[in-house]
Amino acid sequence: MREFERQIREAISAARTGARQAEQSLSNPLWQAKSSMASLGGMLPGRHAQPQEPSEEDDEAAYAQTPPHSGDVAGNGGALPQVAALGNAQIQGVRAESGMRRASIERPGIASGLWENPWIAAAMPLLLLVERLRGQSGMVMAEVRPQIIRELQYFQQHLKKQGKSLEDVEHLSYLLCTYIDGIFGARAVAEAFSLSLLVEFHRDAWGGENCFEHLQAYMDSPQQNREVLEFYDLILSLGFEGKYLMVERGPVLLRDLRTHLNTLLYGQNPTQQLTLATTRPVSAPRRKRVGALTILCWGLALCIAAWGITAWYLHEQARQIRSDILAWVPPEPRKINIMETLPxxxxxxxxxxxxxxxxxxxxxxxxxxxxxxxxxxxxxxxxxxxxxxxxxxxxxxxxxxxxxxxxxxxxxxxxxxxxxxxxxxxxxxxxxxxxxxxxxxxxxxxxxxxxxxxxxxxxxxxxxxxxxxxxxxxxxxxxxxxxxxxxxxxxxxxxxxxxxxxxxxxxxxx
Incomplete structure (x- = not known):
């Protein structure tokens, strides 16, 4: 990987100085297809280029004139060049005359935003990339995998520079790899995702089980791990199911887990209300004329006053009648002494x-x-x-x-x-x-x-x-x-x- 990083720096330097040699190399579709494979970290050595059609002789000639890099990886008698992103400039994808599709890799961490949670802020470029790619149809996994790997590496390195715990970084990287493998694993074609991200980065294949074990450990101390729990809550809300996709009554158990997690996060410290987030008060315009609402209120007040006066008058007039009713004693009903006149x-x-x-x-x-x-x-x-x-x-x-x-x-x-x-x-x-x-x-x-x-x-x-x-x-x-x-x-x-x-x-x- 150190040799791969050195070649990335050389490519960035060549792009900044406007070197024609790097531009010609990147414009060749054969060389770029090999670059996408080489970015897998040497996991696919010996991959030979596909034979070109006769109409692509110009592209092959341009590729033959390009000097080889000193860090090419040998395999099966051929050289496999490696390349990465060229600074902030995104490599524009074009099609060769044969219709082959060329992969383009952006600098990691470009798509970001302002987030108070440092874990979410570091993972947001990767999550945005995954959400954008999962909605595309006809996508070639070999073209998008290098960019996903770059974003994962950026996530780990960025958090380590901030002084975050290495164990927490590994756990959240473990979660991201499991989540991305679950999304693209079913869509994998050729050999692009034959090796999952979880196996490549963490040498493990039990992400669906271990992710929830890590989450349970963090939930035992919610106050100390609030930011990490918020990250887990974000991934779960994006549709991550893990082991609950296979177990019986999995959706019900996962819903209970999310309810418990939301209670720990927001039960004692609810989110800020939108009414409290205003920056300055807004005063209502002053009315200069009497509106219909004012007239209606005055009319209701007059009706209530008239009803009260009428009720008081009737109450006074009926006072004597109520006194007579209360003073009246009904006649005692006739009773039969059954014991004296028993048949x-x-x-x-x-x-x-x-x-x-x-x-x-x-x-x-x-x-x-x-x-x-x-x-x-x-x-x-x-x-x-x-x-x-x-x-x-x-x-x-x-x-x-x-x-x-x-x-x-x-x-x-x-x-x-x-x-x-x-x-x-x-x-x-x-x-x-x-x-x-x-x-x-x-x-x-x-x-x-x-x-x-x-x-x-x-x-x-x-x-x-x-x-x-x-x-x-x-x-x-x-x-x-x-x-x-x-x-x-x-x-x-x-x-x-x-x-x-x-x-x-x-x-x-x-």
Whole structure:
């Protein structure tokens, strides 16, 4: 490589002095094709030039007149000259009469920008070159590989001159080689990329694995390696996948890794907002005339003021009406003392032991346990309970008395295992529905007084006893029949009063 660098300096010196000899050498397409191969660092020795067509005799003569360089590399009996970039002047590519394409090499590091991150700033010329080349079709890899190698060498040397850690430089160069090999490896033609950049620069072929091991080591100390992590984040956002291209659920794992990396980079120190990046404040022009927005705001303010005054006036006018409503006490609904005037059939049923009566704020609560009345875990009445006609006899006892009925089903806290699709709540609802249907269909409970009979299930939400004991669970498995004695009359009185008050208020407004 030292001999190669010496020849590069000679070519640069020849270009600056305008030496005709170097220009004639570079203008020869045969010599330039060999130069592109020689820039691979001597990896392809002995490559013979292709035979020329008869129409290219002038070019061969010009090439024969060019003196050989002292540093030519010998191979297979022939000399292979080497050349590099000619200063800042880019070698203009032209086609020979045979249509052969000539490679041109630029000075490395030309395409750059202002970057606070020194790693990104050093790699930006190479990344821009790769992004420009990957979008080109019909590209010859043998022509672009020398320029890529020059940019990689510039990346390493530039960072070493800045005093960066040699280990970090090697790791990031390792990452760049792996990334570029992944892009151009599938497009390689002839022998241009038969030897990958990773093998040539680092003598390794496991870039997809090792790159992420290096990244994990840097992520263990995010504060000390923030600039290096930003470089890894840039390469990942350009589409680098590495080993995750082959593993199962690779895209998901890679997305999780990038999310964790972004959290380390920007979770505590978010990026600067664009509103804070302005260099000088911008003042809005001063309005000299009243605009439509000002008129609209004043109009809304006047409407709000008018609404407030009207609301206050109506509030004062209705003060006496509100006081009268709050002072009114509705008449107490008529209640029936069922214990004093208990009909004979109901008193006989209570003595049998399967029915219990309790006082409730809404009326009376008739309770009977589900054990013996229903099959276990089912909403089907048992044969013995049906044979005794308990529900029918209860309906006949309640028929002479008014009042709506609400059937409420309850269960214990034991999970329902007979069918996974059911639950204690569904079981309680089904049992309550069976009792309500039996009261409506098999008794004359609505013969004397028309009443509403509804059903609802509460599951294990309203226990009467502790579910920790067997006796408590047995008491909790029950069906309640809420007898709303006098409730309908009280509701009717309150509704009639509210309707009359609404009529009075509407007449007052008119």
């Amino acid at each position: 004979n059939p109901l008193s006989q049923i209570l003595t049998e032991g399967w029915l219990e009566v309790r006082k409730d704020p809404r009326g009376w609560l008739l309770i009977f346990t589900s054990d013996g009345a229903f099959h276990t875990g089912s909403a089907v009445l048992s044969e013995e309970f049906v044979k005794k006609r308990n529900i029918e006899r209860l309906g006949m006892a309640l028929a002479p008395w008014p009042g709506d009925l609400e059937v409420i089903g309850h269960t214990d806290s034991t999970p329902f295992r007979n069918n996974s699709a059911n639950s204690n709540l569904k079981l309680s609802e089904a049992r309550a529905q069976v009792v309500a249907d039996t009261l409506r269909e098999t008794t004359s409970i609505n013969h004397t007084h028309q009443r509403d009979i509804s059903s609802i299930g509460r599951g294990e939400s309203e226990p009467l006893a502790d579910n920790a004991t067997e006796d408590g669970r047995r008491r909790n498995r029950r069906v309640d029949i809420l007898w709303k004695v006098g409730q309908r009359e009280a509701d009717r009185v309150i509704k009639d009063f509210q309707d009359s008050e609404a009529v009075d208020v509407s007449s007052l407004d008119e």
